[in-house]
Amino acid sequence: MSGIGFWPANIALAIALEELDFTGARLFLERHSSTKWQPDMMLSGSDIQNHPSRDLVTPRNPRSRYTFTNFLFENDRLFEHLNLGLEFPLRSEFAEYVRWGVGFFARDVAYNQTVTTIQVDPVSNLYCVATQTGNEFFARSLVLAPGRTPVIPQAFSECASDQVFHLTQYLGRLAQLTQQRELKRIAMVGGSQSAIEIMLHLRHSYPQLEIINVQRGYGFRLKDTSQFSEHVYFPSFVDQYYNSSAEAKKNINRHLHYTNYSAADADVISELYVGMYEDKLQGKNRITIKNFSEIQHCTSTVQDYSLTVLDTQGQTAEQLPDLDAVVLATGFRNLETGTQDELFPTILRDLAESLDCDTQGVIRISRDYRVSATGLS
Ligand SMILES: Cc1cc2nc3c(=O)[nH]c(=O)nc-3n(C[C@H](O)[C@H](O)[C@H](O)COP(=O)(O)OP(=O)(O)OC[C@H]3O[C@@H](n4cnc5c(N)ncnc54)[C@H](O)[C@@H]3O)c2cc1C
Numbered sequence: 001m002s003g004i005g006f007w008p009a010n011i012a013l014a015i016a017l018e019e020l021d022f023t024g025a026r027l028f029l030e031r032h033s034s035t036k037w038q039p040d041m042m043l044s045g046s047d048i049q050n051h052p053s054r055d056l057v058t059p060r061n062p063r064s065r066y067t068f069t070n071f072l073f074e075n076d077r078l079f080e081h082l083n084l085g086l087e088f089p090l091r092s093e094f095a096e097y098v099r100w101g102v103g104f105f106a107r108d109v110a111y112n113q114t115v116t117t118i119q120v121d122p123v124s125n126l127y128c129v130a131t132q133t134g135n136e137f138f139a140r141s142l143v144l145a146p147g148r149t150p151v152i153p154q155a156f157s158e159c160a161s162d163q164v165f166h167l168t169q170y171l172g173r174l175a176q177l178t179q180q181r182e183l184k185r186i187a188m189v190g191g192s193q194s195a196i197e198i199m200l201h202l203r204h205s206y207p208q209l210e211i212i213n214v215q216r217g218y219g220f221r222l223k224d225t226s227q228f229s230e231h232v233y234f235p236s237f238v239d240q241y242y243n244s245s246a247e248a249k250k251n252i253n254r255h256l257h258y259t260n261y262s263a264a265d266a267d268v269i270s271e272l273y274v275g276m277y278e279d280k281l282q283g284k285n286r287i288t289i290k291n292f293s294e295i296q297h298c299t300s301t302v303q304d305y306s307l308t309v310l311d312t313q314g315q316t317a318e319q320l321p322d323l324d325a326v327v328l329a330t331g332f333r334n335l336e337t338g339t340q341d342e343l344f345p346t347i348l349r350d351l352a353e354s355l356d357c358d359t360q361g362v363i364r365i366s367r368d369y370r371v372s373a374t375g376l377s
Pocket residue numbers: 004005006007008009010029030031032038041047048049050113114115116145146147148168194347
């Protein structure tokens with residue numbers, strides 16, 4: 001068995017294989033040189049957005065040694081951590097937990113292995129996984145966990161990635177930019193938790209920087225954290241969702257969108273709001289929010305970028321010039337048919353013709369997460 005990607009999903013699988021006494025050979029291929037959880041969003045003070053017991057193992061096996069609680073215990077921090085009184089742990093501590101988990105499975109991972117193609121070897125009928133280093137790995141079964149593909153809206157498709165980048169590249173690109181220039185003005189596109197976290201980070205790190213947020217909505221809205229809505233994390237909900245018709249799924253998505261998307265937790269919303277008020281008290285206007293706004297174009301001048309922004313209420317367009325950078329908190333592609341979606345994960349492109357898809361061409365994933373393909377076992 002081979003796994004592609006070695007971050008939370010496949011680390012959880014590695015733990016399960018060990019605990020369920022899987023005796024077959026296994027190897028996880030990871031493109032990075034080590035395992036780091038969301039390294040470009042490891043912002044000081046940021047927390048995870050879930051109960052820490054929804055960790056790598058507790059929902060499947062609460063008695064496991066790989067729980068977040070046992071990580072704290074083995075690292076002699078249990079009482080100090082409990083004493084913090086935090087609803088959610090710091091992201092940096094959760095990342096350390098994931099790294100701690102990885103440490104037990106070093107023998108099962110090959111790092112610096114970016115998978116480029118997956119094909120079927122006609123002789124052995126095994127999957128042949130080729131990586132950028134020229135290596136080939138053969139496996140009877142594959143478990144894909146390469147993460148989701150960031151959405152880069154059409155208006156930004158021609159922009160240079162050193163100045164216009166998705167949040168998943170935030171800290172790395174920012175570090176490069178600050179070596180080249182003094183940052184004066186940055187646009188932040190989107191209305192999510194990550195958008196606010198980045199604005200807070202920019203405001204704190206660059207006291208002279210002007211930050212312009214462009215979002216489609218009226219303003220940053222609260223995540224839906226109602227206990228009733230959070231039934232989405234119950235296995236029984238997954239069954240209900242899986243067994244729903246396409247129309248019923250759309251209805252569920254509409255109702256439950258704000259449990260996870262286009263919304264933020266109350267703590268960061270409040271911190272941003274109070275920060276903006278504090279700026280006002282000091283006679284500064286460092287953060288502007290352009291609401292009900294759509295980006296129409298993003299154009300480069302000699303050194304900077306300029307955005308054309310449409311006010312969707314008044315249908316008037318405005319230019320936002322002299323931007324040192326544009327950060328995109330524009331989400332991730334879904335497995336659907338929309339212009340910003342993808343029909344199947346890109347990593348499966350060489351198997352595209354044999355994948356089992358629905359009538360619209362979207363890959364079919366069964367309730368146990370299996371993908372089937374004609375001619376493959
Ligand atoms: C900023 C941010 C904060 C988040 N915070 C939370 C949170 O608080 N709570 C929560 O529940 N979820 C959160 N999420 C969602 C997050 O995506 C998941 O928690 C988790 O990281 C998903 O795990 P994964 O293993 O499926 O994918 P990922 O974590 O995306 O890992 C994919 C792995 O596959 C590797 N890979 C990709 N392509 C290849 C290839 N071709 N060859 C080899 N390796 C490859 C990547 O290098 C990576 O290591 C957050 C997401 C982001 C972006």
